[in-house]
Amino acid sequence: MSARSASIHRRRLASLAVVRLVPVACALLSLGACGPRRIEIDGVEMGPEDASQYLYRQGKEALEAGKLSTARGRFLEILSDFEGTKRVPDATYDLAVVVRLQEGCAEARGYFEKFVVSYPGHARIGEAQDALTRCAEEREASQAEKELLSKFGEAKDPSERTRLAREGAEAAKAKGSGAAQLEWLMKARAEGNTPGIDDEIRALVDSGLTADELGALSEDLPDGFPKDIITYKLGRLLLHTRKFSAAAMVLEKLIERFPKSKETKQAKELLELVRGRDNLEPTTIGVLLPLSGKWKGYGQNGMDAAKLAIGELEDKPDKRVKLAVRDTKGDPIEAARAVEELITKEGAIVIVGAMFRKEAIGAATKAQALGVPFITVSAQEDITGFGPYVFRSGLTDAAQVEALVEYVIDVLGMKTFGILHPRHPYGEAMRDLFWEKIEAKKGEIRAVESYGDRETTLTGPVKDLVGRSNLEGRSDFRQALGECEKQPDAVRKSRCRDRVQQDIKPLIDFDGLFIPDYPDKLVLIAPALAAEDVVVETNPRYLDKIEKTMGRKVKPVRFLGASGWNFQALPEKAGRYVENALFTDGFFAHADHEDTKRFVTAFQKAFKREPTTEEAMMFDTVRLAKHVILTFAPKSREELRQSLRALHDFPGVTGKLSFRAGNEIKRDVRLLQIENGVIRESPPPSEKSQKEK
DSSP states (O other): OOHHHHHHHHHHHHTSOOEEEOOOTTTTSOGGGSOSOOEEETTEEEOHHHHHHHHHHHHHHHHHTTOHHHHHHHHHHHHHHOTTSTTHHHHHHHHHHHHHHHHOHHHHHHHHHHHHHHOTTOTTHHHHHHHHHHHHHHHHHHHHHHHHHHHHHHOOSHHHHHHHHHHHHHHHHHHTOHHHHHHHHHHHHHTSOOTTHHHHHHHHHHHSOOHHHHHHHHHHSOSSTTHHHHHHHHHHHHHHTTOHHHHHHHHHHHHHHOTTSHHHHHHHHHHHHHHHTTOOEEEEEEEEEOOSSTTHHHHHHHHHHHHHHHTTTSSSOOOSSEEEEEEOTTOHHHHHHHHHHHHHTTOEEEEEEOOSHHHHHHHHHHHHHHTOOEEEOSOOTTGGGGOTTEEEOSOOHHHHHHHHHHIIIIISOOOEEEEEEESSHHHHHHHHHHHHHHHHTTOEEEEEEEEOTTOOOOHHHHHHHTTOSOGGGOHHHHHHHHHHTTSSSHHHHHHHHHHHHHHOOOOOOOSEEEOOOOHHHHHHHHHHHHHTTOOOOOOHHHHHHHHHHHTSOOOOOEEEEOGGGOOTHHHHHHGGGGTTOEEEESOOTTOSOHHHHHHHHHHHHHHSSOOOHHHHHHHHHHHHHHHHHHHHOOSSHHHHHHHHHHOOOEEETTEEEEEOGGGBEEOOOEEEEEETTEEEEOOOHHHHHHHHO
16 A cells, blocks of 8 residues: 555544444343443444434534535434434435535435425424525526536637636526536636636635535635635634634645645634634633723723722732733724633633723624623623623613613603703714603603704703794794783883793703713703703702792703713712702612622722722622632633523622623612712612602
């Protein structure tokens, strides 16, 4: 046997699973006298069901890696040797897929038909029926394709052959067959004088081939272009779908067969990433924060909270779990790169952080692709949609608005509302959320006005809100002016008109006014509203004085807001203009809860300041990850992910925490109010009802 033949023989043996019936002493006895059949596969003894499952897993991995012959062998073994096991239906379907990729519809049709007839209730029955439909369509189109192939073979002129090949490519594209389209484009390329065709082929490989087509082409095409780019694309696709073993096999094949290809350098980087993913430190938590750039202040604060949570700042530091930290710079690309490093270099079993939207998206994309649990503290609504490895512990705007609306309608009995919002994405998103939730609870929005993000004089929008800007449009104003015409002379008429202009009542037909903004604007808005006779006082001592000054009874309005209001500097600067305001947040440093008190005391001792909501949430998220590591001792990232999903009512400083379906956090929303110039927790519904009685 030649060296080359021996090498091929060794590879062939390595590709086959060794399956052997285990000899038993009772082989000659009746079947009933023996125990269940035992099989030995690759040196491991197992029962038929386990053996069938083992072979099926090998077959699927081979199929995903484009090793069609190996996959076909595994599925055939299941059908011939393990009839009646649970994997037979799946093996039947996947065998049909492999045969179609290798030999086309003519050979595969029988397998698909057998599957449809034998397993009508199977979850993949629709896919099999679709495959049979496509095979029928291909049979109808095959005659035209044969004629085109015949013309192509008979043509002598290169330009005519190129034209026919282009025609074939267009027909294949219309049929939805990327593999056939590629075959025709390669025929056109072989004729020469086809500028730009390599770019066209690259584009097709990048976005026009299915995973099955990529797998088949990576096996069947001759070495050279475009087999190298097809193999690289297949490796990337497998990595993206977290089929890491199959991705490694494909990338290794590319590097071995195409050492000079442009794709090889990138393939080596991806392979290093796949192999680096095996690096695992079960007690290491990765931390992503913007430690430089425009958001570095927030990042440094988050880092303070993480160190406190892990136990680094204690008199006797807790070293059972450690932090590995990377700077995102607030950038999605840097965040993705940081995720790679935390996995491959630090072995992080879980990653937390990413406070802002863009960095959170970059980190989530990479974490999902590499299969590492990632808990973002951002409030990004749809972040968990990236996949099952992405969790969110941040408090969303929707959760805040929902809690606020439920309280004001169900507990306070408010029914009518106005909205005054800034014209920027946050303000407009909050406007829409509030409006939607109010209407869902059968409340009514009576007035909506907006102001520019950079406006510092808010008189105009406020006058618009209360109907004092276009007085000519108000019937009560026109009627009052008409009365002025009854005055005996011009001087008295003029004085009357001035008095009407000054005394016209604001149109305040709402119980609450929602203003989703921050203190720098709120300290300007509140006095402007007061100037237009929007009264917020409910204290009789102050309200009596206001009513005497106005000469009429007034109905106080309650300002409503979200977490942007939770700054003690707001009532200090705006005074009683913001009295009784009601708003939400995820944390209140002065809450009457023991966990919160201990945290605030420890934080103030360590950093000489009061913790913010963002710091409290970062603290809770790191503690939560630490708790899972120490309590469940997960040995893999998948085990840690499952442990996070099972977490229920974890006692955080921001309240009890649980992850719901979709990896969304279930957390308490704090309802806060300004009372006598101080931010306090609003009484819970039961206490509120008692007070009102």
